[in-house]
Amino acid sequence: MPDRPLSDLESVILGCVAVSGPATAYAVRRMFLDSPSARFSGSAGAIYPALRRLEQRRLVRSAATPTGARPARAYSITPAGRRELRAWLQTPLTPEAGFADDPLRTRMLFLSALSPAARRTWLDEAEACIRAQTGLVDDHDAAHSDDPWMTLAHDNTRRLNRARLRWIAEARKLISGS
Structure with a gap:
């Protein structure tokens, strides 16, 4: 081979x-x-x-x-x-590793193509998706609480998701003009 x-x-x-x-x-x-x-x-x-x-x-x-x-x-x-x-x-990780496939970020680039109402709907759905993912991670963690490295990796996901929720809040402000 x-x-x-x-x-x-x-x-x-x-x-x-x-x-x-x-x-x-x-x-x-x-x-x-x-x-x-x-x-x-x-x-x-x-x-x-x-x-x-x-x-x-x-x-x-x-x-x-x-x-x-x-x-x-x-x-x-x-x-x-x-x-x-x-x-x-x-x-060593490369700088590109920070730009892993991220459909949320990619779609955010083009939200100007939607009406303000459609943007709000998209943000609502994105927020629901992030909250659901956090729930899945919490459930998986509960089932694998004996693995500290998995718990640490899942903590990273939770922290990223909290940052994403703040990011979505900023996008909402942009839509509302405040």
């Missing part, structure tokens, strides 16, 4: 396997599906091929595991996989 850098999805899967211990592909998939983040697809068409690529590169290994009627394989991280994960974690 070519010596190319891992994709972000592959790196995140490697991290999931490292943190969870031996995990079936289905268990890794559940981690994505249960996450409040929609950044990565939890589809079988994304997770299973990525795990195969990681195994081909000897970053994870699998072993048959009894799981019931269907045969399954449990994946665990290899020493090479741990080195790769550490290298990914220690790679």
